[in-house]
Amino acid sequence: MSDYPTESSDFAVQVVGAAIVDSLDGPRQILVARRSAPEALAGLWEFPGGKVEPEETCEQALQRELSEELGIESILGQEISGPLMQGWQLNDRAAMRVWTSEISAGNPQPLQDHSELRWVNLDETLLELDWIPADFPIVQTLLETL
Numbered sequence: 799m800s801d802y803p804t805e806s807s808d809f810a811v812q813v814v815g816a817a818i819v820d821s822l823d824g825p826r827q828i829l830v831a832r833r834s835a836p837e838a839l840a841g842l843w844e845f846p847g848g849k850v851e852p853e854e855t856c857e858q859a860l861q862r863e864l865s866e867e868l869g870i871e872s873i874l875g876q877e878i879s880g881p882l883m884q885g886w887q888l889n890d891r892a893a894m895r896v897w898t899s900e901i902s903a904g905n906p907q908p909l910q911d912h913s914e915l916r917w918v919n920l921d922e923t924l925l926e927l928d929w930i931p932a933d934f935p936i937v938q939t940l941l942e943t944l
């Protein structure tokens with residue numbers, strides 16, 4: 799078995815997300831975020847992040863999104879690789895790459911796009927949250943990886 803992506807993909811929208819853990823060296827908890835919009839996704843839990851803008855790398859976009867949405871600076875850890883070059887398929891148009899990350903400055907607040915932030919143990923209880931459906935395989939892989 800290989801960790802390399804096995805399928806090429808060409809999704810128009812590249813999204814990036816962060817699995818923010820309490821410690822990259824010894825992760826025990828993850829900071830999850832509850833979306834406030836759009837209506838179809840409001841109330842569901844997700845990895846903080848967003849769309850990559852032109853001229854940005856995925857990593858730059860993720861740092862920007864975490865600063866805008868949560869008011870934090872962060873260190874990125876390993877990528878939680880998906881089956882695609884673009885990460886994990888979200889829908890017909892979008893795929894998401896996900897990195898572990900640790901807060902290096904700031905106290906996370908739901909400044910934008912979220913109604914709530916919550917630290918949750920990195921165990922099976924994480925799967926009991928009402929995630930955006932496309933995120934479940936990512937959460938499962940995260941639990942197997944960390």
Ligand SMILES: Nc1nc2c([nH]c(=O)n2[C@H]2C[C@H](O)[C@@H](COP(=O)(O)OP(=O)(O)OP(=O)(O)O)O2)c(=O)[nH]1
Nearest residue numbers: 813814815844845846847848849888892930932933
């Ligand atoms: N951030 C994030 N988006 C996700 C996840 N799972 C999932 O299906 N998505 C979808 C929801 C949205 O359709 C899209 C990301 O859009 P977004 O609204 O977060 O992006 P953005 O902050 O750049 O927002 P905008 O500029 O379009 O207003 O990806 C996830 O875990 N995190």
